[in-house]
Amino acid sequence: MVEGRARVALFVTCLVDLFRPTVGFAAVKLLEQAGCTVEVPRAQTCCGQPAYNSGDRADAKTIAVQVMDAFSGYDYVVAPSGSCAGMIRLHYPKMFVDDPTSRARAEELAARTWELVSFLVDVRKMGEVAAQWRRVATYHDACSGLRELGVRDQPRRLLASVEGLELRELLNPEVCCGFGGTFCVKYPEISDKMVSEKADDIAATGADAVLAGDLGCLLNIAGKLSRQGRQVEVRHVAEVLAGMTSAPPIGAPRS
Amino acid sequence: MQATSRNFAANSRVGLANENLQQALDIMTQRGFPLRRREVVARLPEFEALRERGREIKDHTLAHLDFYLELYEENVVAAGGEVHWARTPEEACQVVLEICRAAGARTVTKGKSMIAEEIGLNDFLEKSGIAPIETDLGEYIIQLRHEPPSHLIAPAMHLVKEQVADTFRAAHRTLDPRRPLIEARELCDEARALLRPQFLAADVGITGANFLVAETGSSIIVTNEGNGDLTQTLPRVHIVLASLEKLVPTFEDAATLLRLLARSATGQEFSSYMTASTGPRRPGDLDGPEAYHVILLDNGRSQMLGGEFADMLRCIRCGACMNHCPVYAAVGGHAYGWVYPGPMGAVLTPSLIGIKEAASLPNASTLCGRCESVCPVKIPLPKMLRHWREREFAQKLAPRVWRNGLSLWAWVAQRPALYHALAGIVSRVLGWAGGPRGRFRSLPFAAGWTGVRDMPAPEGRSFHSLWAERAKTAGRG
Numbered sequence: 001m002v003e004g005r006a007r008v009a010l011f012v013t014c015l016v017d018l019f020r021p022t023v024g025f026a027a028v029k030l031l032e033q034a035g036c037t038v039e040v041p042r043a044q045t046c047c048g049q050p051a052y053n054s055g056d057r058a059d060a061k062t063i064a065v066q067v068m069d070a071f072s073g074y075d076y077v078v079a080p081s082g083s084c085a086g087m088i089r090l091h092y093p094k095m096f097v098d099d100p101t102s103r104a105r106a107e108e109l110a111a112r113t114w115e116l117v118s119f120l121v122d123v124r125k126m127g128e129v130a131a132q133w134r135r136v137a138t139y140h141d142a143c144s145g146l147r148e149l150g151v152r153d154q155p156r157r158l159l160a161s162v163e164g165l166e167l168r169e170l171l172n173p174e175v176c177c178g179f180g181g182t183f184c185v186k187y188p189e190i191s192d193k194m195v196s197e198k199a200d201d202i203a204a205t206g207a208d209a210v211l212a213g214d215l216g217c218l219l220n221i222a223g224k225l226s227r228q229g230r231q232v233e234v235r236h237v238a239e240v241l242a243g244m245t246s247a248p249p250i251g252a253p254r255s
Numbered sequence: 256m257q258a259t260s261r262n263f264a265a266n267s268r269v270g271l272a273n274e275n276l277q278q279a280l281d282i283m284t285q286r287g288f289p290l291r292r293r294e295v296v297a298r299l300p301e302f303e304a305l306r307e308r309g310r311e312i313k314d315h316t317l318a319h320l321d322f323y324l325e326l327y328e329e330n331v332v333a334a335g336g337e338v339h340w341a342r343t344p345e346e347a348c349q350v351v352l353e354i355c356r357a358a359g360a361r362t363v364t365k366g367k368s369m370i371a372e373e374i375g376l377n378d379f380l381e382k383s384g385i386a387p388i389e390t391d392l393g394e395y396i397i398q399l400r401h402e403p404p405s406h407l408i409a410p411a412m413h414l415v416k417e418q419v420a421d422t423f424r425a426a427h428r429t430l431d432p433r434r435p436l437i438e439a440r441e442l443c444d445e446a447r448a449l450l451r452p453q454f455l456a457a458d459v460g461i462t463g464a465n466f467l468v469a470e471t472g473s474s475i476i477v478t479n480e481g482n483g484d485l486t487q488t489l490p491r492v493h494i495v496l497a498s499l500e501k502l503v504p505t506f507e508d509a510a511t512l513l514r515l516l517a518r519s520a521t522g523q524e525f526s527s528y529m530t531a532s533t534g535p536r537r538p539g540d541l542d543g544p545e546a547y548h549v550i551l552l553d554n555g556r557s558q559m560l561g562g563e564f565a566d567m568l569r570c571i572r573c574g575a576c577m578n579h580c581p582v583y584a585a586v587g588g589h590a591y592g593w594v595y596p597g598p599m600g601a602v603l604t605p606s607l608i609g610i611k612e613a614a615s616l617p618n619a620s621t622l623c624g625r626c627e628s629v630c631p632v633k634i635p636l637p638k639m640l641r642h643w644r645e646r647e648f649a650q651k652l653a654p655r656v657w658r659n660g661l662s663l664w665a666w667v668a669q670r671p672a673l674y675h676a677l678a679g680i681v682s683r684v685l686g687w688a689g690g691p692r693g694r695f696r697s698l699p700f701a702a703g704w705t706g707v708r709d710m711p712a713p714e715g716r717s718f719h720s721l722w723a724e725r726a727k728t729a730g731r732g
């Protein structure tokens with residue numbers, strides 16, 4: 001583990017804020033374990049991806065500037081989502097090609113923005129966690145984290161240190177689950193086909209839980225599994241790594 | 256071909272309900288091309304470097320396209336051939352017809368050519384009294400069925416073997432009804448028996464081109480059936496139908512791209528047949544055509560140079576992007592409603608037939624990025640899908656409710672205090688309404704979601720409200 005404290009701003013992400021604060025608190029706990037001081041800038045809302053992916057450049061840019069303002073001055077910005085972190089790291093700089101000042105700011109922010117688990121492993125050199133979870137679980141590689149940020153081995157490495165946990169790989173861990181932001185409601189039948197295949201893949205492993213690093217995918221997968229009546233526990237990987245698995249799983253009844 | 260890209264959503268429902276198609280797609284995606292690609296790429300450590308080199312070759316050529324086109328034409332002429340420039344599909348069809356008429360042609364054989372599909376050549380020739388005969392097995396099958404191709408390199412991939420057998424039984428009058436047509440081999444033999452005499456009888460042979468080599472004026476095609484060779488060497492006249500971006504400077508460059516092409520397309524190290532033709536038969540040659548024509552189609556491509564979609568011109572039509580696309584795997588190629596399916600089609604089609612007709616295509620993607628990660632010439636397909644969405648947004652082509660919803664959301668997202676207040680309320684209300692079940696079976700404002708899956712209920716409080724509370728308590732303590 002890296003010595004010395006780092007001042008980290010948590011980018012909560014709009015889905016975690018709204019649906020699953022537990023993931024946010026799990027992220028805080030893990031970051032603190034990794035020797036970071038965590039702050040949560042109040043001026044944050046969303047990374048602007050819905051606007052960006054819908055072709056609304058103007059709004060996407062305004063929101064990006066707002067994020068740059070809210071997160072200036074911290075050593076790092078960390079998000080429990082490869083999708084939002086990828087948006088800031090890869091897409092913000094591209095949005096300001098014809099505006100050198102904002103572009104420089106965007107690049108500066110991009111350089112210190114990380115997806116949670118890769119930050120823990122690659123930057124803070126965390127090699128293990130002190131968590132316990134008696135489950136057979138499988139892991140879905142969310143698209144942006146995997147292909148934009150190269151998040152693949154890091155979560156597996158930390159999960160391997162969770163006591164009692166057996167990880168069983170999917171046949172196609174790297175195939176999209178069909179969430180895709182607005183895609184899942186614009187083309188519900190296609191999205192349904194994709195998430196059904198993901199659910200089948202999950203079921204075929206015989207695992208009793210599925211984990212991923214992005215809440216969008218998890219809501220989609222949990223929604224499908226529960227519609228099919230399949231009893232598979234769905235959680236964000238941070239919850240397991242932080243040992244915060246007492247809350248009911250995503251989409252499960254409250255006990 | 257009449258485009259139906261506008262109806263992508265309806266087309267895709269037809270595809271999802273078509274059992275044969277679903278079976279064919281499953282076979283392809285689970286046991287077919289992607290698996291073989293992965294294996295063959297794993298055996299070539301320099302594959303990534305090769306991709307980079309492929310990208311460079313194409314970018315360099317496109318940056319100096321005028322130079323290479325002129326050089327190419329010079330060398331074609333020097334070898335005794337002729338180059339015809341066609342700005343539009345109509346012009347290209349017309350040139351083909353004139354060449355056929357001048358040769359007194361009644362029948363033409365055709366190798367696989369996407370440009371022929373793009374310009375609607377078969378229909379045009381038939382209307383003009385010339386019978387085109389497809390010689391690529393897949394193309395032959397869909398010609399008999401009067402269907403467009405559903406895949407770049409496997410035009411009949413939407414069909415299962417039984418459908419092919421039925422097609423042959425319906426079309427081949429000499430076919431003995433007792434003859435078994437069950438195995439792929441038997442189907443191939445049947446097609447081969449029918450096609451052989453056609454190769455010999457044809458007056459003109461039309462092929463596409465995988466690459467056009469500027470330094471020699473050669474055209475290169477690859478096939479796995481050898482039909483291209485017969486198509487271009489047996490008839491008296493050979494027509495190469497290609498678009499501008501097929502140019503590469505040298506044979507060496509073509510060789511580099513061929514190494515990428517076969518691996519990316521079918522997972523082969525190299526295609527079974529690679530044939531280069533340079534001009535017509537020379538004195539002393541054993542075979543070859545008497546006349547050699549190249550028709551170079553622009554159809555909007557020169558407009559793409561230097562613009563947002565220029566990267567698309569690197570495409571070598573390998574099909575890897577669709578083989579790895581989960582949307583293509585769900586709906587098949589016909590849903591895209593025009594000649595080019597899958598991710599490359601979703602980017603290229605709006606350039607060629609207009610964003611108004613094709614706006615659905617760039618939207619029908621989760622931007623998962625798998626296409627870009629396998630593209631042998633590193634085309635940033637997701638980025639260009641977004642560019643099209645920007646055009647669509649700027650032209651206000653999306654439904655009004657979508658645009659209004661998006662604007663409202665963006666307005667709120669730019670007001671953090673209001674945003675947090677609303678997020679606090681929504682998470683409480685939904686958390687409460689979701690109740691002990693923890694999920695919603697239906698939500699009136701999210702029918703697109705709950706029509707096919709449950710909506711997990713929020714935990715009940717927003718993160719920011721809990722965090723503020725925690726900070727307050729900590730402050731007091």
Ligand code: SF4
Pocket residue numbers: 407519569570571572573574575576577599626629630631632633634
């Ligand atoms: S876009 Fe890339 S992957 Fe798709 S067909 Fe073209 S070269 Fe192949």
